[in-house]
Amino acid sequence: MAELPDKATRLIEWYLDVVEAAQLTDKRYGVKGMNVWTPYGFQARRQLDAVMIREIEATGSVPVEFPTLIPQTEFQKEKDHIKGFDAQVYWVTRGGATPLDIPLVLRPTSETAMYPVFALWVRSHRDLPLNVYQIVNTFRYETKTTRPFIRVREIHFFEEHTCQVDEAAATARVASNLAAFAGMARAFVLPFLAIRRPEWDKFPGAFYSVALDIPIGGARTLQIGSIHHYRENFSGPYGIRYEAADGAQRLVHQTTFGLSERLLGAVVAVHGDQKGAVFPPALAPCQVVVIPIPGKPGAPDPTPAARALAAELTARGLRVEVDLSEERPGAKYYRHELRGVPLRLEIGAREAAAGTATAVDRLGQKRLLGPQGLAEAVVRALSDFEQALREAAEARFAAAFSVARSLSELKGSSRVRVLRWCGAEACGREVETAIDGSLLGTPEGPLPFPVEGEGGCIACGSTAGTRWALAAQPL
Numbered sequence: 001m002a003e004l005p006d007k008a009t010r011l012i013e014w015y016l017d018v019v020e021a022a023q024l025t026d027k028r029y030g031v032k033g034m035n036v037w038t039p040y041g042f043q044a045r046r047q048l049d050a051v052m053i054r055e056i057e058a059t060g061s062v063p064v065e066f067p068t069l070i071p072q073t074e075f076q077k078e079k080d081h082i083k084g085f086d087a088q089v090y091w092v093t094r095g096g097a098t099p100l101d102i103p104l105v106l107r108p109t110s111e112t113a114m115y116p117v118f119a120l121w122v123r124s125h126r127d128l129p130l131n132v133y134q135i136v137n138t139f140r141y142e143t144k145t146t147r148p149f150i151r152v153r154e155i156h157f158f159e160e161h162t163c164q165v166d167e168a169a170a171t172a173r174v175a176s177n178l179a180a181f182a183g184m185a186r187a188f189v190l191p192f193l194a195i196r197r198p199e200w201d202k203f204p205g206a207f208y209s210v211a212l213d214i215p216i217g218g219a220r221t222l223q224i225g226s227i228h229h230y231r232e233n234f235s236g237p238y239g240i241r242y243e244a245a246d247g248a249q250r251l252v253h254q255t256t257f258g259l260s261e262r263l264l265g266a267v268v269a270v271h272g273d274q275k276g277a278v279f280p281p282a283l284a285p286c287q288v289v290v291i292p293i294p295g296k297p298g299a300p301d302p303t304p305a306a307r308a309l310a311a312e313l314t315a316r317g318l319r320v321e322v323d324l325s326e327e328r329p330g331a332k333y334y335r336h337e338l339r340g341v342p343l344r345l346e347i348g349a350r351e352a353a354a355g356t357a358t359a360v361d362r363l364g365q366k367r368l369l370g371p372q373g374l375a376e377a378v379v380r381a382l383s384d385f386e387q388a389l390r391e392a393a394e395a396r397f398a399a400a401f402s403v404a405r406s407l408s409e410l411k412g413s414s415r416v417r418v419l420r421w422c423g424a425e426a427c428g429r430e431v432e433t434a435i436d437g438s439l440l441g442t443p444e445g446p447l448p449f450p451v452e453g454e455g456g457c458i459a460c461g462s463t464a465g466t467r468w469a470l471a472a473q474p475l
């Protein structure tokens with residue numbers, strides 16, 4: 001296998017090679033942007049889903065599943081929404097040879113599938129809040145260059161949809177979603193920014209949108225999810241009303257929270273290196289690989305010791321493989337590094353006899369474990385690896401930003417820019433022109449790093465309503 005392209009200078013080529021070489025995807029399927037989930041990739045996705053489910057259900061959300069096809073008549077009820085998605089939808093227009101009376105949309109997202117039914121479910125204030133989520137495939141006719149996990153036409157989509165009594169309750173739900181995402185991001189070891197998008201870049205039909213962004217090298221960022229406050233923008237057209245305690249009929253306020261397999265792509269892009277993928281333990285399809293290393297002819301076989309240790313680790317809930325393939329040890333190390341396995345245990349004749357194992361984590365940290373408390377030592381080594389991965393990711397995150405005080409400083413930096421912005425679109429557009437990128441918006445809450453001094457808008461100098469903002473080149 002050829003060497004991987006240099007990650008620092010050729011991120012995209014590096015990424016495309018890694019996801020294939022690590023056997024996370026097979027992109028040879030005959031429809032652009034529709035990747036095949038391989039056994040290894042599917043296992044990674046299953047762990048991704050497990051973390052999303054754990055965190056969202058802890059906030060009181062319950063799973064549902066709505067149909068894939070949406071009647072055109074329902075799809076068109078919210079006019080900004082339809083305008084935003086019109087160019088991206090796939091249509092089903094025939095049943096066999098018969099043209100359908102009402103064409104059907106292959107869901108690009110599920111507002112228009114769910115909300116006519118929510119209008120039937122929600123009757124009284126006692127039915128609220130309604131917090132439901134589904135993990136389903138959605139479809140978007142993506143016209144930009146597709147990339148496995150990052151920009152696809154068939155999306156493995158997590159979407160939460162909620163109905164709340166009023167605007168304040170919906171705002172609180174946005175905060176609750178942010179906290180749930182922080183839990184997910186911690187498990188995936190992904191330092192992130194929550195940024196309120198400018199008006200011109202919000203989700204079609206939303207009152208406001210909060211995007212979850214990560215720096216991805218240089219001035220580039222990747223949006224890995226979003227949370228939207230809809231106010232009554234959808235509940236009006238879809239008639240989602242409830243009887244309040246005082247007997248009045250009121251429209252619900254709604255929110256949504258969307259994530260996808262892009263998180264998996266983000267994990268590969270953030271943690272991977274010149275040897276391949278690097279999985280944090282929570283996401284790793286295989287957390288520990290045990291490799292018996294045969295000695296000279298006649299030496300005792302270390303395989304039984306390797307199997308016994310793997311069984312003990314499995315019993316402790318770890319995802320473990322024993323590699324008994326015919327390859328030479330060096331070739332095995334290379335392959336498991338490429339796949340991003342967090343921890344490798346080597347057991348030769350000497351280790352087998354002593355009840356020990358040589359552990360090498362995916363960042364190259366090597367140590368001899370055992371014989372006392374060998375299984376506990378493996379669990380500790382895995383947790384030490386996660387800590388080291390976190391420190392490295394946080395150090396890169398902290399170094400990803402630069403503060404710009406003038407438009408000329410904006411142009412000169414190859415990092416994600418932090419700047420002062422008055423909120424006017426004209427000034428935002430000036431920023432975008434200066435960096436040939438996007439004004440991401442203003443952070444929800446404080447900046448995740450300290451910045452000295454404040455001052456006026458970088459474009460017009462005004463101090464009225466001026467706040468910190470971020471600008472970057474989104475991938």
Ligand SMILES: [Zn+2]
Pocket residue numbers: 421422423424427457458459460461462
């Ligand atoms: Zn301004």
